[in-house]
Amino acid sequence: MRSGLILAGGRSTRFGGGEKSLRLVGGKRMICRVIDALCPVADELVISVRDERQKELLFPFIRGMEFVYDPIKDIGPLSGILAGLERARGDYVVVVACDMPLINTAAVRLLFERAQGHDAAVPGHAGGLIEPLHTVYHREHMLRAVKESIAAGESKISAPLMRMKDVVYVPDEEIRRVDPELETFLNVNRAEDMERIKLKK
Template sequence: MVINHITGVLLAGGKSRRMGNDKRSILLSGETLFNRALGVLKTIFQEVIVVLGEGDFPIEATHIKVVHDIIPNRAAAGGLYTGLFYAKNPRIFVVACDMPFLNPEVIRFMASLADEGDIHLAQLAHGPQTMHGIYSKRCLPVIEKMVKEEKLRLQELIRHPSLQVQMIPESDIMPYDPDLLSFMNLNSPADLELAKKIKSPSP
């Protein structure tokens, strides 16, 4: 079933300093990281938005809204703000395009919990997963203020007293994704080599 009350947002800014080249175009199992992530979102959400940084990036998919950062050079905070701003729905599910093993079952499970509240994130042993989560439009003024104050870490957002945050325990995620591959992101050539050794989970 397609989710029509939450918008899927893919952050694809394009800056990949640690990787050394544009992560969006990196191939894994014959498919670019960008297309892998976009393909998952398209199967789940009726509305999908791709947020780019500066410049353009070739996108072959149809029925996808492509926008550029409203507030440029503000990393994930700027991309999250832009996705929330353009979404037709009151909430978005956001991921970065360097996450090669997105699991539709995990995303649908998280979406099923998001009837109330402003932020829904997985709380893993090593911390909250801010780039694989659900955010409401009530976050917009908070993010705008953060950006103006040069506070770009999303941990600042999830600690804001005006927002209702639900942390989903790792134990609740594991029945859908026992190895927690959904939350793996590729920041370096070493990460990419590790990903090449992992068999992609079946959707």
């Protein structure tokens, strides 16, 4: 079984406020685009949100999904990942952000395939940059690593990866075979990024 975890609990401070995940991209809510990309490759989807109030904002647009709430405040995405991994049932889980509206289904499928038998399959760019929020993790191994990182006071999203022994790094050239422009990694951090995304669609 494969699971998908969508992190939607960020406060969008760089975006300028409002519920960023509900902004329209090409006529569709951003988080709905992410859901549509993951549904063909995941048997279940879990949505991580800050609290009940945020769930109420999202629920009308994404009924039928499982929601989890941040169990620990003010530590960033690791809290949402912790909650999501505890709820997910798949052996492997793809963890993505809600603000990546051009996620490529074939790229996610590739990562699931590359992760099989390993702790994680992480996209890696030239210069050492990685995409921990576009990665497939072995659920049990990642859950343990997240708990250890939080206990150690680590909040970086990449911290749990440093605690894993068998991580596969998938280079750009491999991802380009299914996504030539690497659009799957584009995200919306600021309002001006919306224009960049619109030019792509």
